[in-house]
Amino acid sequence: MSKNKERLLSLIALVVLAFAINFAEKNLDNYTLRILNLGAIYTTLGVSLNLIFGFTGQFSLGHAGFMAIGAYTTSLFIMPPMYKEMSFIIEPLIWPLSVIQLPFVVALLLGGVLAAVAAIIIGLPVLRLRGDYLGIATLGFAEIIRVVSNNIPQVTNGALGLKGIPGYSNLWWTVGFAVLTIFVIKRLIASSYGRALMAIRENEIAAEAMGVNLTYHKVMSFTVSAFFAGIGGGLLASLLTTIDPRAFMFVMTFNVLIVVVIGGLGSITGTVMAAFLFNFFLEYLRPLEQGFNIGPLAFPEIPGLRMVTFSLLLLIVIIFKQDGLLGEIEFTWKGFFSFFDRFRSAEGGKM
C-alpha cells in the first residue's frame, strides 16, 4: 500500500472520528461523555509515559508531578480573575497571575511547556540513574511537586485546591490532544531519533558505543513525555473543574502505569485500548465496592476493591503476558486490511 493511500485513509479516519465526536457530544449523556473524556486523557497520559518507559526503557514514576504542573498552570490561566479572588481565601493569588486570563489552548500549551522545562531540570541529573533508582528519584520529584503545591497557597491555594475551573474540556479537546500526542510520538518513534531511543532501551552500552548521546536522547524523551503529561494534566483539571494536591498523589502515576503495562510497553495501539478499557472498567466495577453476594457468601462494602481488581489484573499481565494486550502488534492500515481479508477468505471458505 502506498504512503499516499495510507495518508488518505488516515485523513478519512480523522473525518469519521470528527463526526463521531460531533454525534457523541450531542447525543450521549454526561456520564458516558465523562468516561470517554477520561479515556482520551488517559490516552494522552499513557502514550506519553510509554515514550519514556516503553520505548526508551527509563523507569519514570514522575508522571503525576508533570501532570500537577500542567493542571495548576492551565487552571490558573483559564480561571476568570473574579473567581480567583473569591477562591483564594488563605492568601490572595500573587500578581500577575491574579489578573491574567488566557484562552484554553494557550493555557494548555503553557502547562505542557512548564512541565517540559521541569523535565529538563530534573532529567539532567536524574537520568544518569538506572532502573529502580531512576524510579525512586522520579517518584521523589512527583512528591516534591505535590508537597510544594500544598505549601504555596499564594499560587496554588494550598490544600484547599482550586475550584470553579472553567470546564472547557470536551471530546473535541481531549480526543484532539490524544490524536496529536499519538501523531507526534508515533512519528518520533519511527524516526532516526526513535531508533536511537530504542537502542538505549535495548542496550545502553552498545547504543553509546555506536555514537548515541545518552544524555541528550534520554532528556529529550523525558521532556517530550513530560510536555504531553502536562497537557494531560491541564485537560483533566478542566474536565474535573476542581483540583487539589491530593489529586496528584502516587496513585495517579500508578493508574497511568497500569494503562501502559496492560496496553503493552512499546505499544501505542495497546495503550490507547487500555486507556479506554481502564476507565470503562473503573466505572462498571463500581458495584463491586457496594457489597454483593455470591451464592451464600455475602461480601460487605469494601471501598477500593476496584483498585485491588486492577492490581490483580496487572499481576496477571506481568506474569502471563508481559508484552501487554496486543504485544508488538501496532495498528497499520496494511494490517487492518489484511485482517479483513483473512476474515473474508474464512467466510468464503465456509460458503
Added chain:
Amino acid sequence: MAILKTDNITMRFGGLTAVDNFFVELEPGEIVGLIGPNGAGKTTVYNMITGIYTPTENKIYFEDEDITGYKPDKIAKLGIARTFQNIRLLDNLTVLDNIMIGTHLHLKSSLFSAILRLPGYTKEEDELYEKSMELLKRVDLDEYTNDKAGSLPYGKQRKLEIARALATDPRLLLLDEPAAGMNPQESAELVGFIRHIRDEFDVTIFLIEHDMKVVMDICERILVLDYGKTIAEGLPKEIKNNPEVIKAYLGVDLANA
C-alpha cells in the same frame, strides 16, 4: 601520522593496576592484534580507548587529537567503532534497524524536522536507509534485513555487530574477540572477512583474540599483555617463539623445564 597513540596509559581500580603503561601506535591500514591470558587487561585497554573508562594516568591520541576523557558517543563520532566480547546487539530490533542506529550519529536534521518530516529530514532518512541497505549487501547480510537481530545464528550475529560498527563510518575498528565461540570453518571465514573490510572500508583494525590461528593468520603486528604489562611486541612469528609469551600462556618457563 599514527591514527591512534596511547601514551603509556595506566588504569588503576583502587589498589589494582589493571593496565600498566600501555603504549601502542597504530599506523593507518594496519591490522594489529592484542593478545594475553584471561584477565590480562585487554578489554580494559579497549574500554579506555572507547571512553568507557578514563585512564588514571596519561593520554590517548586519535589522529593527534587528545581524546582522553571524551564520552563514548563522542569518540564514536570521531571515528572509532568497536564490537564487544559478549555480543551486544539490539536483539529485539531488526537487522536493518541495528545498522541504521549505527548511522544515526551522522544525522544532521533536528528533532523537530524529524517529527514534522520536513523535506530535509526525509531526504537524510532516505540516504541513511540506502546506505544501510548497501552496507548489508556489502557484508552479505541482506537476506536477513527484516529479521530480528537476536534470531540470527551466532556467526551472523558476530558479523552483524561488525557491520553495525562499520555503519558509523569508522577509521579505526576495535574488535573484541571476534572469533569467540566460532568453529574452525567460521573463524577461517572471519579471517577473510576482516581482511576484506580492511581493504574495502579503508579502516585500521585493532583486535583482541584468543584463537591463535586467527591471530597469527591475520595480524601484521602483535602485542602481548600479561597482568597489565606489555611483555612482548612484534611480528606473529616472533611472538610465537618468544619465551616470555610462552611462559605467560603456559605458566612454565620452557628454558628451565
